[in-house]
Amino acid sequence: MIYLDSNFTLYKAYTCGGFLYQKEESNATIIISRSNFKQTNEVFDPKNIYNLLNGTITIMQAFKVNLTCNTFQNHYTIAGIGVIFVKHSQFSDFNSTYQNNIAYKGTAIYLEQCQETNIISSKFLNFKGSSITDHVK
Numbered sequence: 289m290i291y292l293d294s295n296f297t298l299y300k301a302y303t304c305g306g307f308l309y310q311k312e313e314s315n316a317t318i319i320i321s322r323s324n325f326k327q328t329n330e331v332f333d334p335k336n337i338y339n340l341l342n343g344t345i346t347i348m349q350a351f352k353v354n355l356t357c358n359t360f361q362n363h364y365t366i367a368g369i370g371v372i373f374v375k376h377s378q379f380s381d382f383n384s385t386y387q388n389n390i391a392y393k394g395t396a397i398y399l400e401q402c403q404e405t406n407i408i409s410s411k412f413l414n415f416k417g418s419s420i421t422d423h424v425k
Contacts, residue, residue, distance in 0.1 A: 289315065294323040297380040312376075320345075321356040325371075327363045343369045343391075349376040358384040365391050369398040370415075380406040387413040395420060 289310075296307050307325060310318060343365055347353055353374050360371045370391030386396045396399055396412060397420045399405055406417050407420065 289318045291320045291323055295326075296323065297326045298328065307344045310347040310350055314349055314351060314376075316350040317352045317354070318347065318350055319354045319356075320358055321354075322359050325358065325360045325363075327361075334393075338350045343371045343373060345372045345374075347372075347374045347391050348398070349375060350374075352378045353380070355381040355384050357382070360384065360386045360396075361388050363389040370396050373400075374398070374402060375400040377402055378404040380404075381408070382406075383409045385411045385413065387411075387417060388415075390416045 289308075306320075310316060327344060343363055344360065346369075355372075363371050370389045371386060374397075379399055381397070389396055396415055397407070399420070
């Protein structure tokens with residue numbers, strides 16, 4: 289899967305992956321580059337949460353997940369992951385910006401059992417919650 293130079297706005301999911309949900313596919317490579325993700329134009333209100341559990345991108349298993357020069361804005365979750373959940377994959381993010389995101393009880397990026405992780409020059413601006421959680425077990 290390759291997403292380049294794209295704009296994604298006003299999406300929602302009440303369980304997993306408001307924009308992308310990748311089930312278990314051990315050979316998949318997912319590349320998202322120079323794209324903008326804006327979940328909502330609304331000001332945060334805890335009564336109006338768009339993703340109850342896992343955020344915009346949920347990847348349960350893939351060979352590789354590469355993010356480069358993306359912008360993620362205005363993502364709100366009540367529990368779990370604010371923007372990205374990746375499990376059983378190699379994960380890299382270079383020069384992405386995470387801005388005005390709230391993981392009410394969670395993180396911007398949640399990595400679980402990832403073989404290799406590289407986050408380089410990415411920015412977390414005006415974020416409420418933890419920036420990155422990496423669970424190796």
